[in-house]
Amino acid sequence: MMFKMDIRNKEVMAGYGLPVNHTVWGGESKMSDEGQRYKTSHIIDSEDMLLNWKPLMQINTGSMLGLSENGHWIIEEQTGVRVLDETWKFNRLMVLLERQITEFRQELINAAITCTIDNDIVREFPFYEVVKVGFEQKSEYWVELALNWWIMLPQENEEIIKSLEKIEISKWASQKLRHRIKKELRTRRAFLSFTSGSGCNGVEKR
Structure with missing residues (x-):
């Protein structure tokens, strides 16, 4: 963007x-x-x-x-x-994946408070862009860390899903990593299917 x-x-x-x-x-x-x-x-x-x-x-x-x-x-x-x-510039933030996303988010909130910045801006941080560059590294280390962030993000992103589907069938990824991705994708799809067919309280829409 x-x-x-x-x-x-x-x-x-x-x-x-x-x-x-x-x-x-x-x-x-x-x-x-x-x-x-x-x-x-x-x-x-x-x-x-x-x-x-x-x-x-x-x-x-x-x-x-x-x-x-x-x-x-x-x-x-x-x-x-x-x-x-631009997406390629987020390579410089990939090292953030080595932190827990919850800890990083709290650090960002604390910094925003110190600098008198609206906390709404923190919610607009491009988490998905950082996750995406992690998935693009063809490295089990970075992909695992990016997965740890992705499962904590609430919204869906089609580009991320496509990146994971490519890794799932790639030859460079270990069987363990491919199985984890398959499991995480299945869990996310099941959740999306449930929420798209239910109301706010989990009641099926009619």
């Missing part, structure tokens, strides 16, 4: 509400106390584009997950920031 990014060049920064008393060093703004809520960083692979964003949590050494001023997820690297607006 593509997003309209809140990017800007140095000539038009004042028109986007940046404090007048900022100085840019290496793509990062140093502001007065009143303006410390956002960082301003260079967007990687752009000539002179800058982005306002809030750091939320460290992903690993040298990278930070954040949220832009306009609500787009970004990751900070040594040379600047990347807006996570």
Whole structure:
């Protein structure tokens, strides 16, 4: 999914509400106390584009997950920031799969509270995109971790189902992994079949 990014060049920064008393060093703004809520960083692979964003949590050494001023997820690297607006960019978040999804979600909520960000934004975190890149690795390690996340996600995603169906018949996956995927798919389909034919209280629709 593509997003309209809140990017800007140095000539038009004042028109986007940046404090007048900022100085840019290496793509990062140093502001007065009143303006410390956002960082301003260079967007990687752009000539002179800058982005306002809030750091939320460290992903690993040298990278930070954040949220832009306009609500787009970004990751900070040594040379600047990347807006996570294409599926392939979520490879940089795959390491999150090594955490329990419940723990990660709580960390995200705590970070949002600290940064005065609406918790509704946390619910919009692209969990499925992270799961999808895990399934695409052709690695039992990452697929198992991605499965642990997927079974905890409430909504359905057809792309994820297709990815799992491919792994289920793949030659590189072990029999143990294929059996687990088959079981999880069967459980999910049974649940979806039940909920689609029942009301909120499990009463069959008529």
